[in-house]
Amino acid sequence: xxxxxxxxxxxxxxxxxxxxxxxxxxxxxxxxxxxxxxxxxxxxxxxxxxxxxxxxxxxxxxxxxxxxxxxxxxxxxxxxxxxxxxxxxxxxxxxxxxxxxxxxxxxxxxxxxxxxxxxxxxxxxxxxxxxxxxxxxxxxxxxxxxxxxxxxxxxxxxxxxxxxxxxxxxxxxxxxxxxxxxxxxxxxxxxxxxxxxxxxxxxxxxxxxxxxxxxxxxxxxxxxxxxxxxxxxxxxxxxxxxxxxxxxxxxxxxxxxxxxxxxxxxxxxxxxxxxxxxxxxxxxxxxxxxxxxxxxxxxxxxxxxxxxxxxxxx
Amino acid sequence: xxxxxxxxxxxxxxxxxxxxxxxxxxxxxxxxxxxxxxxxxxxxxxxxxxxxxxxxxxxxxxxxxxxxxxxxxxxxxxxxxxxxxxxxxxxxxxxxxxxxxxxxxxxxxxxxxxxxxxxxxxxxxxxxxxxxxxxxxxxxxxxxxxxxxxxxxxxxxxxxxxxxxxxxxxxxxxxxxxxxxxxxxxxxxxxxxxxxxxxxxxxxxxxxxxxxxxxxxxxxxxxxxxxxxxxxxxxxxxxxxxxxxxxxxxxxxxxxxxxxxxx
Numbered sequence: 001x002x003x004x005x006x007x008x009x010x011x012x013x014x015x016x017x018x019x020x021x022x023x024x025x026x027x028x029x030x031x032x033x034x035x036x037x038x039x040x041x042x043x044x045x046x047x048x049x050x051x052x053x054x055x056x057x058x059x060x061x062x063x064x065x066x067x068x069x070x071x072x073x074x075x076x077x078x079x080x081x082x083x084x085x086x087x088x089x090x091x092x093x094x095x096x097x098x099x100x101x102x103x104x105x106x107x108x109x110x111x112x113x114x115x116x117x118x119x120x121x122x123x124x125x126x127x128x129x130x131x132x133x134x135x136x137x138x139x140x141x142x143x144x145x146x147x148x149x150x151x152x153x154x155x156x157x158x159x160x161x162x163x164x165x166x167x168x169x170x171x172x173x174x175x176x177x178x179x180x181x182x183x184x185x186x187x188x189x190x191x192x193x194x195x196x197x198x199x200x201x202x203x204x205x206x207x208x209x210x211x212x213x214x215x216x217x218x219x220x221x222x223x224x225x226x227x228x229x230x231x232x233x234x235x236x237x238x239x240x241x242x243x244x245x246x247x248x249x250x251x252x253x254x255x256x257x258x259x260x261x262x263x264x265x266x267x268x269x270x271x272x273x274x275x276x277x278x279x280x281x282x283x284x285x286x287x288x289x290x291x292x293x294x295x296x297x298x299x300x301x302x303x304x305x306x307x308x309x310x311x312x313x314x
Numbered sequence: 315x316x317x318x319x320x321x322x323x324x325x326x327x328x329x330x331x332x333x334x335x336x337x338x339x340x341x342x343x344x345x346x347x348x349x350x351x352x353x354x355x356x357x358x359x360x361x362x363x364x365x366x367x368x369x370x371x372x373x374x375x376x377x378x379x380x381x382x383x384x385x386x387x388x389x390x391x392x393x394x395x396x397x398x399x400x401x402x403x404x405x406x407x408x409x410x411x412x413x414x415x416x417x418x419x420x421x422x423x424x425x426x427x428x429x430x431x432x433x434x435x436x437x438x439x440x441x442x443x444x445x446x447x448x449x450x451x452x453x454x455x456x457x458x459x460x461x462x463x464x465x466x467x468x469x470x471x472x473x474x475x476x477x478x479x480x481x482x483x484x485x486x487x488x489x490x491x492x493x494x495x496x497x498x499x500x501x502x503x504x505x506x507x508x509x510x511x512x513x514x515x516x517x518x519x520x521x522x523x524x525x526x527x528x529x530x531x532x533x534x535x536x537x538x539x540x541x542x543x544x545x546x547x548x549x550x551x552x553x554x555x556x557x558x559x560x561x562x563x564x565x566x567x568x569x570x571x572x573x574x575x576x577x
Binding site for chain 1: 329332333335336337339340343344410412413414415416417418419482486487488489492571574575
């Protein structure tokens with residue numbers, strides 16, 4: 001059974017006059033036929049399926065519609081067109097640090113947030129200490145939430161949200177919460193959940209992360225679906241090249257071309273690096289004022305590449 | 315279709331009972347716990363209001379009215395509850411926009427919890443009201459047991475109106491100011507501090523178009539006159555409440571899914 005089925009999903013925002021003007025102005029403009037709205041399609045005809053145990057990576061530059069798509073997947077938004085079906089208990093780690101109550105204590109906020117995420121009271125009673133310990137907020141339990149630093153707030157948000165064992169885990173750039181130590185800890189926690197066979201959807205600007213974790217990739221650009229494929233390496237190569245050239249691929253050949261371009265670029269990069277290294281070493285040897293440097297170089301060559309020396313000094 | 319909706323509502327309420335309890339807890343704390351006066355303020359505030367009105371209006375309107383203080387008080391607590399409950403209901407969604415755009419929770423819970431805390435406040439002022447009744451020498455009659463009726467329907471009506479307003483507020487931010495003006499108007503049209511006795515009969519009937527006035531009149535008839543109003547009067551109260559609840563549900567059902575786009 002598929003964990004997520006996303007069929008021809010489109011999401012439209014209405015922008016322009018509507019939100020900011022208020023009722024009085026709305027009526028006046030309606031009366032004077034001066035009322036204009038613009039449509040903005042955050043996502044257009046996006047189709048993909050995620051099977052159980054899959055890890056889907058969503059790539060695309062800013063404003064590609066990634067976060068909006070995730071909102072639709074989690075059920076917060078109902079798409080303007082198309083359907084989304086999900087199977088299983090879902091935990092979504094969107095940017096969660098907002099929405100806490102500044103005038104309540106850490107403890108109260110933990111319970112409130114837990115309740116919003118659908119936990120039961122018993123479950124929270126049992127896990128409360130664990131949550132606080134994970135967020136490293138033991139000393140702050142009775143402090144007002146507004147007294148916490150923003151890093152602490154994110155830590156609490158993360159801890160409350162990830163202490164379930166969901167069937168589907170949705171991550172939107174959350175692997176970068178808190179300071180270095182906590183980032184490592186939260187990353188480990190995520191890996192632990194994902195390795196236990198959980199289905200995952202990951203939005204990340206780090207292509208390395210996508211390559212490492214995902215077995216499927218969805219590429220969005222300005223709301224349009226560029227590709228959905230399980231050839232993660234190929235499409236990550238192509239996407240990487242796209243970031244340089246800004247040329248969107250029209251078909252699979254283009255993707256290959258982009259990927260090839262990426263490989264060539266990578267090779268060139270490697271060659272350049274080698275050259276740089278050679279220059280650096282040369283400089284060291286040249287600048288060695290005594291014979292010691294030269295002797296060291298010759299000795300290394302004798303040991304590692306005797307044939308190179310033999311060629312040179314035949 | 316209706317039974318299905320109710321069934322789903324029941325199911326959701328059971329599932330979200332814990333969340334609902336937490337939300338009520340939060341609203342309650344926001345209101346009382348962080349202040350020195352705490353709960354006392356919600357009692358003192360209507361008392362002060364009443365005091366001011368008494369000083370200002372007793373000479374003007376109250377000379378020929380029996381139990382003018384009770385007359386005034388009955389109108390005032392009902393109106394206070396109505397305005398508080400609908401005002402808080404209106405902003406309940408926008409105030410929680412941060413949560414609602416990140417977590418998939420039933421939105422009406424936020425509205426209902428606001429209504430519950432306003433209702434608790436109303437309950438407190440009703441107790442004070444009865445203390446005043448004793449002081450003022452009101453005769454306690456069995457008719458008073460019927461007072462649950464206007465209260466229950468007012469709660470339902472407030473929920474309905476809260477639904478409409480909170481939905482509108484998501485789309486139009488200036489509703490807040492417009493509604494405040496409307497509330498002032500409603501206050502004057504609800505005959506809170508004056509009587510209708512010297513108005514022509516046709517004019518008096520027009521007042522029945524105001525649901526709040528109808529509700530207040532029920533209270534006065536029971537408490538001051540000691541009789542239960544007619545059956546038709548009961549029907550009218552129920553009609554208004556159901557009308558607004560229906561309207562609220564309609565608005566909610568229709569625009570519920572679009573709220574997130576406008577937060």
